[in-house]
Structure formats: C-alpha cells, structure tokens
Amino acid sequence: MKKLCFYFQIHQPDRLRVFRFFDIGKDSHYYDDFVNRTILRRIASKCYLPMNDLILKAIQESKGKFKVAFSITGSVLEQFERYSPEVIDSFRALAATGNVEFLCETCNHSLSSLKSENEFRHQVLKHKATIERYFGVTPVTFRNTELIYSNSIGKTVYDLGFKTILTEGARHILGWKSPNYIYNNEAKSSQKLLLRNYTLSDDIAFRFAGSGLTAEQFVAKVNAEEGDIVNLFMDYETFGEHQSAESGIFDFMRALPKAALAAGIKFVTPSEAASGIKSIGALSVPQPISWADEERDVTAWLGNELQQDAFNKLYSLVEKLSIIDNADLWADFGRLQESDHFYYMCTKFFSDGDVHKYFNPYDTPYEAFINYMNVLSDFIIRVNDEYATKH
Amino acid sequence: MFGWEFPPHIAGGLGTACEGIVKGLAYNGVESIFVMPSATGDEDQSATRIINASDVAVESFTGTVDEFLDKVKFIHVDSNLIPYADPEEFSKIVEDERARQIKDFRVSFGQKYKFSGKYGANLLEEVARYAMVGGTIAMQHKDEFDIIHAHDWLTYLAGIAAKELTGKPLVVHVHATSFDRGTDDMVDSRVYAIERRGMEAADRVVTVSDLTRGIVINKYGIDPSKVVTVHNAVDFSGRENLEVERGVRDKVVTFLGRITFQKGPEYFIEAAAKVLKRTKGVRFVMAGSGDMMNRAIRMVARMGISDRFHFTGFLRGADVQKMFALSDVYIMPSVSEPFGISPLEAMRTGVPSIISHQSGAAEVLRYALKVDFWDVDAMADDIYALLTYPALSRFAAAQGYDEVNELKWNNATAKLKSVYESVLAQ
Incomplete structure (x- = not known):
C-alpha cells in the first residue's frame, strides 16, 4: 500500500x-x-x-x-x-x-x-x-x-x-x-x-x-x-x-x-x-543540501560576499551572548538569524530570480545588505555595552 | 549671463555657484541679467534679473542662426546623456522621457519652446534650442549689457549665438570639463566638441581652479593667455550649524558625494580597512549614490569590514548637514575634481578634512590635510592621526573653520570683474 x-x-x-x-x-x-x-x-x-x-x-x-x-x-x-x-x-x-x-x-x-x-x-x-x-x-x-x-x-x-x-x-x-x-x-x-x-x-x-x-x-x-x-x-x-x-x-x-x-x-x-x-x-550527504533553487544548495543565503560577511559578523556574537545571557538580546539575536534576511541579499537573479523577487521587500540585494548591517551594528553596540557592564 | 539652473531648483553645484557669482557681482557693482532655460519664479532676484528662456519666442533668424539650425539637425540625439544627475534622478528622468516619447525633431519658428531645464535624455536638443532662444534674447536686450558670460558647456552655444548676433565679447566659465565626468578614453565627443567650440569662440575662459585651467590648455588646446583661474567660493550666510545627538560613540569618518570613479571611493575603502586594522573605535560612512556604489558595497563585504563601514544612500537637504555634524573627519579622495565644494562645507561645520591633491579645492585650502588620491597609506595615516591626536584635529578644525569663512564670493567676483574689464579694454 x-x-x-x-x-x-x-x-x-x-x-x-x-x-x-x-x-x-x-x-x-x-x-x-x-x-x-x-x-x-x-x-x-x-x-x-x-x-x-x-x-x-x-x-x-x-x-x-x-x-x-x-x-x-x-x-x-x-x-x-x-x-x-x-x-x-x-x-x-x-x-x-x-x-x-x-x-x-x-x-x-x-x-x-x-x-x-x-x-x-x-x-x-x-x-x-x-x-x-x-x-x-x-x-x-x-x-x-x-x-x-x-x-x-x-x-x-x-x-x-x-x-x-x-x-x-x-x-x-x-x-x-x-x-x-x-x-x-x-x-x-x-x-x-x-x-x-x-x-x-x-x-x-x-x-x-x-x-x-x-x-x-x-x-x-x-x-x-x-x-x-x-x-x-x-x-x-x-x-x-x-x-x-x-x-x-x-x-x-x-x-x-x-x-x-x-x-x-x-x-x-x-x-x-x-x-x-x-x-x-x-x-551520503557530505555537503549541505536544501530545497531551494535549481542547485538545491545553500547559495541562496550564503552565496555571495555580502551574505557571508553579514552572516559571519552575526555569529561572531554567540560567545558574548552566552556569557551575558540577556533575554532581550537573545530575542533580537534570534530574529536577526532568520534566513530571510540573508535571502534578500541574494544576487542569483537569473535562474530563480522570479521566486527571489516575489519574496523580497527590497529593490536590490545591496539595499538589503546596507539595512541589515545598520541594524546589526546597533545590535553589536548593545551586546558590547551589556558585556562591558558584566565584566 | 547664460546659466542652466539657479537655486532653489538645482541638481548639482552649478546653480549654487551661479547664485554666488551674481550676488558677488552685485556687491562689486556689476549688474547682471541671468538667462536660464526653465525658471519657476521662486528664484531670488535681489541680485540679478532672471529671464526665463521658456517664455521667449524665437522670431527672427539670420544666416548665423541657419548655421545653427544645421548644427541642430546634426546633433539629434537619443542617448541618455546626463552629466550631473544622481542615479535616483537618472531613473526618474529616463522614465519621464519614455512617457514624453521624444517628438519629431523640428524647430518651430515663432513658437515658444518649453525647456525642462533638467539634465534629461534630450539634453543636446535643449542645448541647441537654448542657443537659438539665447540669441533672440541677446538681440532683444542688446542695449542693456556689455559682456556675455556663459556657464559650462550647456550654455556655450547660447553664448556663441549671442556673441555673433550682438558682437559683444564672450566669457565662458568652466565649472567642469568632460575629463572630470569620464575617463580620458571615455569622453563624450559631442560634449567635448561643444566645450571646445565655446572656449575657442570666447574672449576669455574662466576656470574654477588651476587644475581645470591645465585641462583647458592641454586637452582643449586653448591659448594660455586667455585662460584665467577664479577659484570658487561658498556662501554660508544665514547658515547655522546643526546640533545633532550622536548615536554612536565611535569616531566617524565620512565620504560624501557621488560614488563614481572620479570621486575615488575605492581608495577611501582601502584606507578604511588599513585604519581598522590599527584601531577599532571608528566607523566609516559613505554617503551618496552612484554607478560604483554596488561595487563599493561588495568590496567592503569582501574586506570583512561591513560592521564598521556604513552606506547611507543618497542624502538630501538637512540630512547632508546632519551627516557633517556627525562626522569627526571628512575625506574627499577625488581622482579628478575641478573644485569640490564639499570639504568647504565640512570645514565650515568644524570637521577637519582630508582632500586629494587632484582637486581644485586643494589650491585654496591651506588647513585641509592633503594626500595624493592613490596614496592610501598616507590617507590612512592622516585619518588615524586626526582620530588619535586631539591637538591636530582641534587645530585643523579651528583653522579650517576660519579659513573657509574667508572664501567669499565677494572676493572671487572682484577678480571676475577685473577679467571683464580686461576683456572690454581690448
């Protein structure tokens, strides 16, 4: 059956x-x-x-x-x-x-x-x-x-x-x-x-x-x-x-x-x-696969240098956040991790461009990146301030 | 005086400079009539009389104007040639133009032509029509002026028409050249031809810096004896510096301008990366937009400094003042800059500035720090020094403030007046 x-x-x-x-x-x-x-x-x-x-x-x-x-x-x-x-x-x-x-x-x-x-x-x-x-x-x-x-x-x-x-x-x-x-x-x-x-x-x-x-x-x-x-x-x-x-x-x-x-x-x-x-x-799946795009890989989120830099900057905060353990900061950190933010910075406009455009509130990946980095910069300041008061 | 724009409706620095010039001339006892393609009526006419070319019908033509008509037919254009527009404006202009569906290119005798006065796709068409209307206006006001003064290539044909019809001397004012807009091998030959024609027809060529004077002599082959530099000035009257609450405690180093090859954005990014290797308490801001913006963003991400290097996009009005007020160091690493008014504004706000030797402003600013645009090590060094040594930044800020307040149009136009006098004495 x-x-x-x-x-x-x-x-x-x-x-x-x-x-x-x-x-x-x-x-x-x-x-x-x-x-x-x-x-x-x-x-x-x-x-x-x-x-x-x-x-x-x-x-x-x-x-x-x-x-x-x-x-x-x-x-x-x-x-x-x-x-x-x-x-x-x-x-x-x-x-x-x-x-x-x-x-x-x-x-x-x-x-x-x-x-x-x-x-x-x-x-x-x-x-x-x-x-x-x-x-x-x-x-x-x-x-x-x-x-x-x-x-x-x-x-x-x-x-x-x-x-x-x-x-x-x-x-x-x-x-x-x-x-x-x-x-x-x-x-x-x-x-x-x-x-x-x-x-x-x-x-x-x-x-x-x-x-x-x-x-x-x-x-x-x-x-x-x-x-x-x-x-x-x-x-x-x-x-x-x-x-x-x-x-x-x-x-x-x-x-x-x-x-x-x-x-x-x-x-x-x-x-x-x-x-x-x-x-x-x-x-056997040695490299990550996903359900996205023709390639079924992770390049929709981490395929270009903008996405990678934003992603690395975000996760460089994990250790400090664990030490601080502040509920508000954890909550914002969680929301900033949403894969969508990285998806908006995708520059693969050719094969799957239509799908990408449909889901994207920004006109260009560059705008998405700039806005995200401004937010992340503010968040980093808050993390560092909190970290400084605890140490 | 033939101009293209006049405050308050301006796209670039040309209109602001023209306003400073007519006001300064008035101070020096020189009356002016300012002809512009599209006046809106809210221009300040206290120092000059404004004639709106859109209100004037083209009535009579002589042989010389027929020559212009041939010229006009010849330079029918369909390209999007836009010298001063920023990208936002550009896309708007392109869309407007599509809607307009450029009409058949005919000159209608006895009719008024509605100029847009912008820098749209039909710019060369407007330039040619402006020439004919300019000639007509010159004839109508023949007895009211002694000298013809044309600002930048857009008005040169009008200046030539006026000269040929009235026989009065012509001064052309070079605020920028094709070589400041493109690289050497990417100069628009149609614009170059008009520029050269205007300079050759002129009795005097006024340039905004010695740097531009050199270009006029070397790249346009103009006789050095008729090329005179009158440095730009800036009008700060009625200007209060903004008090702005700062969100970041870090020091801020700012680049403000179009993000294009001529402005040297990549050198700024390289210098920023070098400074960030040494010190952390600093943020870099690139304010503006342009055809190199996306490339700049990618470069910043690749260098891994995007948490310390911010882009604001195109800033207008009060946001520009706010950006200056938030800055600790201003930098203008231009590869080629006829003058460059922005460091003057920064210094007026009390922000110490670093400018490239390849800018006209470097010729008049003694208290700005100067580097070659390609020398990113020196640039990084200067940024670091201004951030780290309070004595230096305090000195540069205080002296710079006094210095730019002395750069008055009244003085610059006194020199312009003597240029007029020397032409009339010939």
Whole structure:
C-alpha cells in the first residue's frame, strides 16, 4: 500500500524597518511592525485559517485517516500571538485530533546549523520548548530550515533526540535512486531520512495554477511512482497565497483526501513513516543540501560576499551572548538569524530570480545588505555595552 | 549671463555657484541679467534679473542662426546623456522621457519652446534650442549689457549665438570639463566638441581652479593667455550649524558625494580597512549614490569590514548637514575634481578634512590635510592621526573653520570683474 506524507512549513520573517545609519545607537526597535502585521493578517485570512478549517474537516470526514505534519517556527508563532491569536487556536484544534504531527526545527528559521553548533542546539531546544508550550506535544521529528541537511547536521540533531529528519530529494545526492524510500544517515545509521519528492510537491506548490490538475489525476501520479512513500513537503502559504483561491487550490485539496483513500493510498505522518518503513540504505550527504533553487544548495543565503560577511559578523556574537545571557538580546539575536534576511541579499537573479523577487521587500540585494548591517551594528553596540557592564 | 539652473531648483553645484557669482557681482557693482532655460519664479532676484528662456519666442533668424539650425539637425540625439544627475534622478528622468516619447525633431519658428531645464535624455536638443532662444534674447536686450558670460558647456552655444548676433565679447566659465565626468578614453565627443567650440569662440575662459585651467590648455588646446583661474567660493550666510545627538560613540569618518570613479571611493575603502586594522573605535560612512556604489558595497563585504563601514544612500537637504555634524573627519579622495565644494562645507561645520591633491579645492585650502588620491597609506595615516591626536584635529578644525569663512564670493567676483574689464579694454 502506497503511503503519502504531507508536511507543511509555516514561517513569516520579522521584516526589518528602514534603519538608517543615523539610527545606530539611538533606536533599537528593528522591525517594521506595520508591514509584518499587515502581511500576517492577510495570509491568516487567505491561507492559514481557511486551510486549517479544510484540514480539520478532512480529518473528521475521513474518520481520522487523513493526516498531516506542520512545522511552525517560533518567529511566526510570536507574530500569531501578537497579531492573529485565532490562528493558534485553530492549530490547537488540529492538534486535539491527534492526526497532526508537529515537527521541530530552529526556533527562528535560522541558518545556525551552517555556522555554530552551539547556537544550533540552542535554537532547536528553544523551538522544542516552544512547541510543547503552545500545543502540549513533544516533537520527535526534525526538519531544518529550508530542509538544509548534511551527515553532520543529522548527527547533531540525533544527539538532541531526533531519530527522524526531513530533507530534499536532491537529484545530485540521489543520482539514480528514488526519493520514495526511507534512507538512513550515513554517519548515524539509526537516524531515518524522509526525502521530498520535488516533482509531485512542486506540481502543487509551484505549478498548480493553470495546470488544470485534478485530485484524481494527482492520485494517479502518486500511484504511478515507484517506492514505498511519496513525501509532499511544501510551504503552507501555497494554499491561498502562492496559489490563489481562484486557481481552485482549495477545491483540489478538499477532494484529494477522498480520492487518495479511494485509490488505496494511506496517509502517514513523518514519525509513523519512519517507524513503519525500513530503511533501504544509507545516503551520503557530505555537503549541505536544501530545497531551494535549481542547485538545491545553500547559495541562496550564503552565496555571495555580502551574505557571508553579514552572516559571519552575526555569529561572531554567540560567545558574548552566552556569557551575558540577556533575554532581550537573545530575542533580537534570534530574529536577526532568520534566513530571510540573508535571502534578500541574494544576487542569483537569473535562474530563480522570479521566486527571489516575489519574496523580497527590497529593490536590490545591496539595499538589503546596507539595512541589515545598520541594524546589526546597533545590535553589536548593545551586546558590547551589556558585556562591558558584566565584566 | 547664460546659466542652466539657479537655486532653489538645482541638481548639482552649478546653480549654487551661479547664485554666488551674481550676488558677488552685485556687491562689486556689476549688474547682471541671468538667462536660464526653465525658471519657476521662486528664484531670488535681489541680485540679478532672471529671464526665463521658456517664455521667449524665437522670431527672427539670420544666416548665423541657419548655421545653427544645421548644427541642430546634426546633433539629434537619443542617448541618455546626463552629466550631473544622481542615479535616483537618472531613473526618474529616463522614465519621464519614455512617457514624453521624444517628438519629431523640428524647430518651430515663432513658437515658444518649453525647456525642462533638467539634465534629461534630450539634453543636446535643449542645448541647441537654448542657443537659438539665447540669441533672440541677446538681440532683444542688446542695449542693456556689455559682456556675455556663459556657464559650462550647456550654455556655450547660447553664448556663441549671442556673441555673433550682438558682437559683444564672450566669457565662458568652466565649472567642469568632460575629463572630470569620464575617463580620458571615455569622453563624450559631442560634449567635448561643444566645450571646445565655446572656449575657442570666447574672449576669455574662466576656470574654477588651476587644475581645470591645465585641462583647458592641454586637452582643449586653448591659448594660455586667455585662460584665467577664479577659484570658487561658498556662501554660508544665514547658515547655522546643526546640533545633532550622536548615536554612536565611535569616531566617524565620512565620504560624501557621488560614488563614481572620479570621486575615488575605492581608495577611501582601502584606507578604511588599513585604519581598522590599527584601531577599532571608528566607523566609516559613505554617503551618496552612484554607478560604483554596488561595487563599493561588495568590496567592503569582501574586506570583512561591513560592521564598521556604513552606506547611507543618497542624502538630501538637512540630512547632508546632519551627516557633517556627525562626522569627526571628512575625506574627499577625488581622482579628478575641478573644485569640490564639499570639504568647504565640512570645514565650515568644524570637521577637519582630508582632500586629494587632484582637486581644485586643494589650491585654496591651506588647513585641509592633503594626500595624493592613490596614496592610501598616507590617507590612512592622516585619518588615524586626526582620530588619535586631539591637538591636530582641534587645530585643523579651528583653522579650517576660519579659513573657509574667508572664501567669499565677494572676493572671487572682484577678480571676475577685473577679467571683464580686461576683456572690454581690448
């Protein structure tokens, strides 16, 4: 029996306000609250609330046979609480069905796994505690920011208690192999890997509008795939935001559970998949992979010298922050780690330029860099001041 | 006097200089009529009479103007030639131009031509039309003036037309040359041709510095005996220095200007990196925008100093004053600068300044520190010294303040008046 595993990513960045050089050292509120609130409320009403409702009904109508997983970042949870608390209630309602798995990731959708193991652990444990606090469940499956994965990242996460991890079914890693099986970490054989089937995932996430795809056609595609399991991993904003309601995406998703169950497909959560299916072998991933762009690597965030310099400057503060251990500074440090800030500085405008532009509030990567560095300069001053008073 | 712009609506330093000149001339007892392509009516006319060329119909033509018409047909342009605009303005201009859909290039007799008075894509067209309107205006006011004075290449053709129609002597004023806008092998030949034509037709060529005088003589082949330097000045009347609360305790070293090759931004970055190796309590600011800005940002990131090197983008009005007020050291590492008014403004704000020997301002400022633009070691040395030795920075600030307050247009225009007198005596 073919298994289908849905996982949806929910994240919104804390977009920075225009922060001038003149503001450095004077004003330490970094965020554009108006824009963040406006965007969050818009997406809540267009996507999160109607889609949660749809999923809840699908679970009820299927008598518990429909299952999904969510990964909700600490950054967006904080924004929900502030601007749209009803979204949290609707996720709690989903949690109460027992058919929804909540995954663990870095609390602030950060790239810390690529730079600082200490901060990475800190971010993961912070997110774990956040999920426990909001939904009363302890996450057991891990997905890293942008599905970034390598052997060693997997191992770090395993040490934190996560025996299952999600990543991209990247062509350059798989070669002739299929993403539709369970693999295990080369460096830690008892850790299982679930790989995203990007062809079928992107049929929904990127190519749905105008394709005329029906639930029945899609189910037939799933059944035609080889292997044990088809993993459909995508941004939750696909529904109603990237693919508008007019495209018929909600009708499609409403019809999909019934059509799949009728065709003998079984829905599983990631942890169920990992415990119910045997690994067919180890997958070697020495260099980090991700689900982004054609290259499926990390160059969207750390591909140019601007991104690298900003990134190195940010993480050079970890040691001082640990010594100071100040809640406000930790909170801002978390938000400044959001991968989105680095994404805005990306200069890869050619192959994936359209996607990049869609997500970017800045006109140019240079503006993004200047603004971020002004904010970071202010933050560094605060860290150094606090450090000086403690020593 | 033919100009292109006049405060308050200005894009570059040309209009400000023209205002200083007419006011200074008035002080020295010289009356002036200032013709500009597009006046808005809110210009200060206390020192001069402003004639708006857009209000004047072209009525009569003689043989010489026919010659101009041929010239006009010849220089029909579609390029975006914009000498003084900053990038923000540039993109706006390009968009405006697209909307305008440059019309068929015909000169309508007996009609007024609405000049934009900007530096748009149809600049050469405007320059040519301005010449014909300028000639007409000169004829209409033939008995009211003794001498024709044209500021920068945009107005040279108007100056020549006026001279040929009225037979009065022409002085052209060189505020900048093509060689200050491009590199030697990237000079716009159409602009160069107009510049040269104006200088050759002129009875006297006034340059804003000896540096520019050298360019006029060597690159345009003008007879040295008719090229005179009158250094620029600056009008600080009614100007209060801003009190600004500083957000950073570190010292601030500022570069303010267009980020283009001529301004030497890369030398500043290299010097900054050298200073930062030695001392930490300093931040560097590059204020402005330009075609080298992105390259500069990448260079800063590559050197790993972006937490100490900040970009503000293009600054306007009060933000410029604020930037000076926040600065401890001002630097102008220009590769080629006909004069360069910004260090004067910095020094007037009490900020010690480092300028390159390759700027006209270096000829008049004794209390600015001077280095060659390529000598980043010397530049770093001077920055470090001004940051570290209070005695030096206090001295440079105090002396510099007094010095720039002495650079008055009244004195500069007294020299200009003597130039006029020598022309009329011929």
